[in-house]
Amino acid sequence: MEIKQQPKSAPYLYLQIAARIEKQIMSEVLKAGDKLPSVRMLCRELGHNMSTVTQAYYELESRSLIETRPRSGYYVSVPPKKRLAVPGTSNPSAEATLHNQDDLITRVHKDSENPNVTLLSLGVPDKSLLPIAKLNKGMLQAMRTLDGSGTAYDHVQGNDKLRREIAKWSLSWGGDLDDTDIITTSGCMNAVAYCLHALTKPGDTVAVESPAYFGILQLTQTMGLNVLELPTNATTGIELEALKKALTQNKIKVCLLISNFNNPCGASMPNEHKKEVVKLLEHFNVPLIEDDLYGDLYFGSNRPTTCKTYDESGMVLYCNSISKTLAPGYRVGWVAPGKFKDQVLRLKLSHSISSTTITSEVVADFLKNGRYENHLRKIRQILHNNSMKYSRAIANYFPESTCVSRPEGGYFLWVELDKDINTLDLYERAIKHNISIAPGRMFSLKQQFDNCLRLSFGLPWSDELEKKIKLLGILINKG
Known part of the structure; x- marks a missing residue:
């Protein structure tokens, strides 16, 4: 990250630093999940004191643009203008017809047998995350x-x-x-x-x-x-x-x-x-x-x-x-x-x-x-980064009306699409491109959540994975 040094006499230096970092976040030079330089390092680069840089980071935190993680530092959050709404409270119907999902669940599980399939469906840690x-x-x-x-x-x-x-x-x-x-x-x-x-x-x-x-x-x-x-x-x-x-x-x-x-x-x-x-x-x-x-x-x-x-x-x-x-x-x-x-x-x-x-x-x-505990500290940080990067990609490539959960831990994003989008149909189209998702109807014994899906962020983030989520967005937009 490059931030041009400003004259020390300029007023409100911390706001200027915050504004320049914000610009890079909004233009996605800095992306959700990216780690920012430490306060000490930025002080050395800019020639400012600790108080000024710390104030700049506090300002960015107050705007929900960055977040701090214990013993790790500051990271970029999903920018508010790209942040999608959170799904509402479910309202399961007592009258809805019972629906057997065993065949669908078996199919989704079998996707893991194909090494060419990108498994956004199953909540398991990738082997690269394990010691x-x-x-x-x-x-x-x-x-x-x-x-x-x-x-x-x-x-x-x-x-x-x-x-x-x-x-x-x-x-x-x-x-x-x-x-x-x-x-x-x-x-x-x-x-x-x-x-x-x-x-x-x-x-x-x-x-x-x-x-x-x-x-x-x-x-x-x-x-x-x-x-x-x-x-x-x-x-x-x-x-x-x-x-x-x-x-x-x-x-x-x-x-x-x-x-x-x-x-x-x-x-x-x-x-x-x-x-x-x-x-x-x-x-x-x-x-x-x-x-x-x-x-x-x-x-x-x-x-x-x-x-x-x-x-x-x-x-x-x-x-x-x-x-x-x-x-x-x-x-x-x-x-x-x-x-x-x-x-x-x-x-x-x-x-x-x-x-x-x-x-x-x-x-x-x-x-x-x-x-x-040492292992957990590492996997938590990776999953947190993943959750923000997956969320950013969903905000970038899925329809603007999409709602997505904001978990504070775990493996899963719950995605709610427009009512006229059937995620079982989406699964059928996505698996042809070697992308496996978990359609929402898997998560109820009633005929409901047809417009929802669960995505797991247990896979390591990569440019290739972003392309898969982008393709998923294209398939949703095509209906």
Whole structure:
């Protein structure tokens, strides 16, 4: 970035510096996600003092043109004039016809088998974002130290070291867990499945967000459960009044929520909402299965709390894993099931006996030695940059009427197009160009969200990827 030096006597130097940086942002010389020079470096380049340059950056922050990230510096935001509106609160219809999405979901998943397809559809970290060499080193170490080189069964409740490290990690979100509270599982969905089996029987009703993660919808259908989809805000998550009304009017057996950076909207419940949800469900004696799979992928300065943070009665069953942060194929997850621990433990014993021994040991060492936190700092920064760059590209190439979510963590952008655009048709046209998207109808059991899609920003940003998003915009504009 080049900024011509101005005479030191010029008035309001910080405004002049801010104006020149703003010009470069608006002309896209500086693009969303680009890192700005440090205050110290810009002082040296311009010959100004720290106060002047700091004021310039504060001015740009106040205009939402740049943002600061803890221990990282200043980055360009999406310019306000290119910032699209955020989707409104969903309004799922109770009368809408049930719709089976299994075939569509299977097709989208199969796209990952073709190495030529750009996977904007699936929420998994690209292998380039993972510390594979360090994981391999950890695997060798685990084989040397474990009984039978990791071939033996582990304890039913799970690897002792891993459970201790998970309990310590829970302090980051205000948890009050010890190793005896935790049961390891084969990923987060396996944890959720154990919880649902422990709490429900066929015909029971489960309340979820709408739109909802399609994996949860598929799971409930295989178990013969009824699903109540509730209005959800794309920024703050499930609508409290809708939940309260449903609890009053319906015989809800269990509530299942993704509290932080949910899938597919990226919404995160404010702390007060989490407290209120826990209080509401305790009042109605309804357990909450909390999926916090994306909670560690926050873009701000602090890790968000969870509903489990405010659980005093043991009614919250907290589920998580490292599938979206460290190693999807390791299948290492866990659940803190509160007062339902015995039921969940019996289910694990009858369904799988033991978790995977060797991968549990590797993850435990990653947590214990601080490598996990070091890795998270890097992947958070990359995902944050990606989210801004994807958002900028959508603003540049999609119709002006497009709405897109503004997640503060996680992997997903929820995109809402004009009502006359069918994203299933868009998927069919895009896949012919080797672009895979997730049509909105995948995220509901009802015939809705046909004009929406979910895009994952887990792929590394590149000029080629921008061309793919541009092509997607062209396909949308052609209708």
